[in-house]
Amino acid sequence: xxxxxxxxxxxxxxxxxxxxxxxxxxxxxxxxxxxxxxxxxxxxxxxxxxxxxxxxxxxxxxxxxxxxxxxxxxxxxxxxxxxxxxxxxxxxxxxxxxxxxxxxxxxxxxxxxxxxxxxxxxxxxxxxxxxxxxxxxxxxxxxxxxxxxxxxxxxxxxxxxxxxxxxxxxxxxxxxxxxxxxxxxxxxxxxxxxxxxxxxxxxxxxxxxxxxxxxxxxxxxxxxxxxxxxxxxxxxxxxxxxxxxxxxxxxxxxxxxxxxxxxxxxxxxxxxxxxxxxxxxxxxxxxxxxxxxxxxxxxxxxxxxxxxxxxxxxxxxxxxxxxxxxxxxxxxxxxxxxxxxxxxxxxxxxxxxxxxxxxxxxxxxxxxxxxxxxxxxxxxxxxxxxxxxxxxxxxxxxxxxxxxxxxxxxxxxxxxxxxxxxxxxxxxxxxxxxxxxxxxxxxxxxxxxxxxxxxxxxxxxxxxxxxxxxxxxxxxxxxxxxxxxxxxxxxxxxxxxxxxxxxxxxxxxxxxxxxxxxxxxxxxxxxxxxxxxxxxxxxxxxxxxxxxxxxxxxxxxxxxxxxxxxxxxxxxxxxxxxxxxxxxxxxxxxxxxxxxxxxxxxxxxx
Ligand SMILES: [Ca+2]
Ligand SMILES: [Ca+2]
Ligand SMILES: [Ca+2]
Numbered sequence: 134x135x136x137x138x139x140x141x142x143x144x145x146x147x148x149x150x151x152x153x154x155x156x157x158x159x160x161x162x163x164x165x166x167x168x169x170x171x172x173x174x175x176x177x178x179x180x181x182x183x184x185x186x187x188x189x190x191x192x193x194x195x196x197x198x199x200x201x202x203x204x205x206x207x208x209x210x211x212x213x214x215x216x217x218x219x220x221x222x223x224x225x226x227x228x229x230x231x232x233x234x235x236x237x238x239x240x241x242x243x244x245x246x247x248x249x250x251x252x253x254x255x256x257x258x259x260x261x262x263x264x265x266x267x268x269x270x271x272x273x274x275x276x277x278x279x280x281x282x283x284x285x286x287x288x289x290x291x292x293x294x295x296x297x298x299x300x301x302x303x304x305x306x307x308x309x310x311x312x313x314x315x316x317x318x319x320x321x322x323x324x325x326x327x328x329x330x331x332x333x334x335x336x337x338x339x340x341x342x343x344x345x346x347x348x349x350x351x352x353x354x355x356x357x358x359x360x361x362x363x364x365x366x367x368x369x370x371x372x373x374x375x376x377x378x379x380x381x382x383x384x385x386x387x388x389x390x391x392x393x394x395x396x397x398x399x400x401x402x403x404x405x406x407x408x409x410x411x412x413x414x415x416x417x418x419x420x421x422x423x424x425x426x427x428x429x430x431x432x433x434x435x436x437x438x439x440x441x442x443x444x445x446x447x448x449x450x451x452x453x454x455x456x457x458x459x460x461x462x463x464x465x466x467x468x469x470x471x472x473x474x475x476x477x478x479x480x481x482x483x484x485x486x487x488x489x490x491x492x493x494x495x496x497x498x499x500x501x502x503x504x505x506x507x508x509x510x511x512x513x514x515x516x517x518x519x520x521x522x523x524x525x526x527x528x529x530x531x532x533x534x535x536x537x538x539x540x541x542x543x544x545x546x547x548x549x550x551x552x553x554x555x556x557x558x559x560x561x562x563x564x565x566x567x568x569x570x571x572x573x574x575x576x577x578x579x580x581x582x583x584x585x586x587x588x589x590x591x592x593x594x595x596x597x598x599x600x601x602x603x604x605x606x607x608x609x610x611x612x613x614x615x616x617x618x619x620x621x622x623x624x625x626x627x628x629x630x631x632x633x634x635x636x637x638x639x640x641x642x643x644x645x646x647x648x649x650x651x652x653x654x655x656x657x658x659x660x661x662x663x664x665x666x667x668x669x670x671x672x673x674x675x676x677x678x679x680x681x682x683x684x685x686x687x688x689x690x691x692x693x694x695x696x697x698x699x700x701x702x703x704x705x706x707x708x709x710x711x712x713x714x715x716x717x718x719x720x721x722x723x724x725x726x727x728x729x730x731x732x733x734x735x736x737x738x739x
Pocket of ligand 2: 203205207208209210211216
């Protein structure tokens with residue numbers, strides 16, 4: 134018991150020294166190397182923050198890693214913090230996590246005997262194109278069965294946690310964990326795809342057989358000029374008590390634990406991970422001045438030693454993206470009926486993301502930094518979201534526009550005449566199920582005005598509005614109804630003298646007022662009393678402009694007595710009305726003339 138206490142005290146002292154040591158080392162590392170980063174501004178602030186921490190004890194204190202995640206040597210959630218079982222069940226507040234080939238969190242399984250490193254180029258200090266893999270086996274204690282990782286954002290600090298389990302515990306096993314900025318995967322013929330980026334993170338630690346002290350070292354890939362083999366820069370050393378460190382730590386299970394995922398250790402019943410078969414740890418990358426690393430891939434490996442030049446053995450790899458997922462939402466359509474559209478972005482990391490919309494060819498009419506925007510023009514709209522750790526991602530939605538008006542054709546103009554007293558106007562369009570509406574200011578529509586065709590009985594301008602119900606767009610056209618109703622002009626007069634003549638010549642002078650001029654035809658009438666009631670018309674035919682009247686017998690003469698000197702006379706006076714009716718074939722109009730009187734005096738007898 135006393136021995137145990139002394140050992141723990143030693144560990145704490147060592148841990149304190151290690152923490153103090155990494156601060157100095159990372160300070161140097163930050164000045165020595167440039168890094169490709171998402172946001173220079175944020176990066177600068179991170180470095181500045183780190184300097185503040187170094188200088189001032191009153192600066193904000195990073196959380197101990199054990200207060201972010203249950204880095205407690207088991208998988209089950211024992212308190213309020215997430216543990217791997219939390220994430221495995223789909224819960225938790227991680228901003229990134231490993232997914233298996235089915236897209237499910239959290240463990241990436243790696244069946245024994247598959248995908249092991251091979252060849253002399255498979256070293257952590259060499260770039261990924263040098264790595265090779267093959268099928269085969271490694272010593273049982275180096276067989277990884279599952280690996281997993283997750284990221285958390287606490288007060289803007291990026292904390293990555295990671296872990297693995299293995300097949301056998303007959304001895305310690307060195308373990309490495311890579312977080313890659315670019316995608317890394319398995320290529321053809323035993324090669325890997327992808328390559329290192331400056332800023333890739335390598336964490337070296339180990340499974341310990343009995344759950345003892347777990348050294349942990351953090352490196353950053355710098356490509357050249359690094360203090361570890363040139364390509365790597367040592368960033369920090371961690372401790373094996375996650376409750377007391379803000380930088381890096383790791384721990385193994387000191388007693389058998391239950392596994393929530395399919396697991397069977399060598400010589401053990403399924404579902405139980407023996408002591409030293411489980412490893413987990415965490416790193417606060419912000420506290421190390423290397424936040425803003427938008428990782429996209431993860432690899433866990435076993436190795437022959439903790440040297441970066443060690444021979445690599447088993448590995449398991451998968452995606453681990455700190456790039457927040459984003460959707461710009463469904464595409465949208467602008468029509469005449471809906472002249473604006475709304476686009477709504479979404480991200481699983483809401484509300485801890487910011488939105489910013491842009492467009493090169495469209496038009497945003499609302500706040501472009503909102504989750505939902507309103508647009509009024511066709512175009513491609515791109516939303517960029519930035520997560521709490523500064524990683525961005527974007528997606529686009531396309532807005533199309535259907536504002537094509539329908540064809541509106543009110544049809545040909547029409548003409549009303551004396552014989553055509555109403556006309557039909559026939560509208561046409563090119564869309565299905567159109568909505569028609571006719572209107573007129575100076576004409577008159579007989580009956581319905583909302584059909585394709587209308588009846589008009591008055592001269593005027595008739596306007597047809599056609600609306601396409603699909604997009605709400607309308608168009609109009611007009612037809613004019615003209616009037617051709619002017620009657621012919623007529624003058625009807627005697628052109629021979631009255632008197633005792635047996636006949637009287639009457640002449641009609643008429644002209645067409647139709648446009649164009651029509652052919653005139655004539656009818657003559659004689660009547661005695663009221664010509665309006667007399668129907669004795671004579672059809673005289675076209676062009677017969679003269680009428681000879683002689684039928685004085687149709688009327689009883691009035692007896693007249695008169696004296697000339699001393700002689701008394703008596704006689705008979707015949708008086709007959711005559712008229713002409715002129716009809717114009719051009720417009721069907723006709724004019725009846727005023728009566729012309731013809732007279733005859735007979736039987737003068739002194
Ligand atoms: Ca745990
Ligand atoms: Ca736990
Ligand atoms: Ca493997």
